[in-house]
Structure formats: structure tokens, C-alpha cells
Amino acid sequence: MFRSKSVAEIQKIVTEQGNLLSDTEISFLNQDPRVGVSKIYQQFCRQRVLIEKENNRLQNMALYEKQAREQGFKLIAGVDEAGRGPLAGPVVAGAVIFSEGCLIKGVNDSKKLTPLARARLFAEIKEKAVCWAVGMANVEEIDNLNILQASLVAMRRAVQNLTTHPDYVMVDAVQIPEVGVPQLPIIKGDGKSITIAAASIIAKVTRDRMMEDYDKKFPAYGFGRHKGYGTRDHIKALQLYGYCSLHRQTFVRNITISSADG
Numbered sequence: 001m002f003r004s005k006s007v008a009e010i011q012k013i014v015t016e017q018g019n020l021l022s023d024t025e026i027s028f029l030n031q032d033p034r035v036g037v038s039k040i041y042q043q044f045c046r047q048r049v050l051i052e053k054e055n056n057r058l059q060n061m062a063l064y065e066k067q068a069r070e071q072g073f074k075l076i077a078g079v080d081e082a083g084r085g086p087l088a089g090p091v092v093a094g095a096v097i098f099s100e101g102c103l104i105k106g107v108n109d110s111k112k113l114t115p116l117a118r119a120r121l122f123a124e125i126k127e128k129a130v131c132w133a134v135g136m137a138n139v140e141e142i143d144n145l146n147i148l149q150a151s152l153v154a155m156r157r158a159v160q161n162l163t164t165h166p167d168y169v170m171v172d173a174v175q176i177p178e179v180g181v182p183q184l185p186i187i188k189g190d191g192k193s194i195t196i197a198a199a200s201i202i203a204k205v206t207r208d209r210m211m212e213d214y215d216k217k218f219p220a221y222g223f224g225r226h227k228g229y230g231t232r233d234h235i236k237a238l239q240l241y242g243y244c245s246l247h248r249q250t251f252v253r254n255i256t257i258s259s260a261d262g
Contacts, residue, residue: 007036058103061194077166078195082203086228094202095158097130109190110204122205133161
């Protein structure tokens with residue numbers, strides 16, 4: 001196949017076909033004496049190692065789901081939240097159900113991903129999941145209940161909002177009250193379970209986009225930049241302008257006692 005091809009033609013074929021190349025074609029690449037083809041072969045080998053590494057990582061992240069399926073569960077939801085630590089804005093939870101064998105390249109704990117990677121995976125998860133949903137608890141609920149209880153409320157709402165009801169739920173670290181199905185809390189589950197990791201991405205991207213929208217209503221605070229977290233700029237804005245209706249008063253009361261709604 002490659003003997004009569006130019007280096008540029010070979011590069012195009014390898015780029016387009018990748019792991020679809022046969023062992024014979026790969027052998028030809030390895031034996032071709034041309035320097036350009038040798039570089040293509042080396043690049044191909046490096047890429048194949050990376051792909052294999054990623055596949056192994058994803059398989060390891062699907063072990064909890066595999067064990068649950070072996071116990072007879074079919075509709076396994078992963079649940080996680082975003083926004084427990086910020087000084088402002090809601091806490092948002094995501095819930096995701098994947099079909100068996102659905103492994104999306106790059107899915108990981110949302111905190112380990114760049115904003116660009118999260119946005120790409122957010123779209124792909126929504127496209128490939130059996131179903132997905134979000135739930136949230138607002139600022140008033142956070143102040144009234146405390147952040148842990150509000151997070152549990154948000155996660156329960158996310159599960160309840162799924163269009164297909166799960167028969168098993170995996171959660172990052174906690175047990176969700178009143179979901180009515182068996183649960184498995186996994187410490188640091190967003191880095192160990194592919195469905196929890198996917199839920200963390202849904203929650204994080206949803207909340208970040210909400211905070212970017214809130215930035216238009218409350219431009220003095222910079223919510224679009226820091227998403228409500230207690231950065232130096234955010235603390236300075238609080239000291240200058242007081243808090244707005246988006247701030248969690250139980251979080252900011254030691255920073256400022258002024259009130260300025262907007």
C-alpha cells in the first residue's frame with residue numbers, strides 16, 4: 001500500500017486511519033528507509049501508546065460500574081456537585097447514566113480538565129449518555145440549610161430530574177437522602193468512576209455558565225472570572241461594594257456587613 005506513496009500521502013493515510021492500519025501496513029512503515037516515513041512511524045507509535053494508556057485509564061474508571069452490572073443493576077447513575085466552596089451562587093449537581101460500554105475519551109474529574117476540555121466533554125456526554133440532568137440549591141437554601149445539606153438537596157434533585165430513573169446510584173463521597181435506590185458513596189469518586197466524573201463535568205460547566213450569566217447582572221464582582229470563589233479580586237469587590245443577593249451571607253458575613261444589591 002505504501003511503497004508507491006509519497007511521504008505526504010502516507011502522512012494523510014496514517015492521520016485518517018490511525019489504529020485501523022493493519023499489521024502489514026505498520027510493518028511497511030517501520031521498514032521504509034525514508035526519513036520522513038520513519039518520523040511518521042515514530043509519531044504513530046507514540047500516539048498508539050497514548051491511546052492504549054487512555055483506554056486502560058477509562059477501563060479502570062469503569063470498574064465500579066462493571067461490578068454494579070455484575071450484581072444485576074442496569075441503569076447506573078453517577079452524581080456529583082460543583083460549587084460547595086464559593087462565596088456566591090448556587091450549588092449545582094449533575095447526574096449521568098451511560099449505557100454499558102460507553103467510554104468517552106478524556107472524561108475525568110472536572111477539576112483536572114481545562115475549561116476547553118470540559119466544554120467539549122460536556123457536549124459529548126450530553127450526546128452519548130442514556131440521560132443526564134442537573135439539580136441545584138439556591139443561595140437562600142444554602143444559608144438556611146448549610147452547604148452540605150444544600151448540596152445533598154441539589155444532588156437529590158439531579159437524580160429526580162433524570163428522564164430515566166436509575167436502579168443504582170454512585171456518588172462522590174456522600175449518601176443522598178430519599179433517592180429510593182441502592183447507593184455507593186466513593187471517596188474521590190470523580191477520579192475513580194466514569195459516571196461520577198461525567199456528572200462532575202455536567203455540574204461544573206452548568207454552574208460556570210450560570211455564573212457567567214450572573215456576571216452581566218452583577219458586573220462589579222467579576223463572577224465571570226472567578227465563578228464566585230473567594231479570590232483576592234472578589235474579596236476586594238466585597239469590601240468595596242458589600243454583598244449582593246447572589247452572595248451566601250453565611251459565607252461572607254466575616255468579610256463585609258454592607259449590603260448593595262447590584
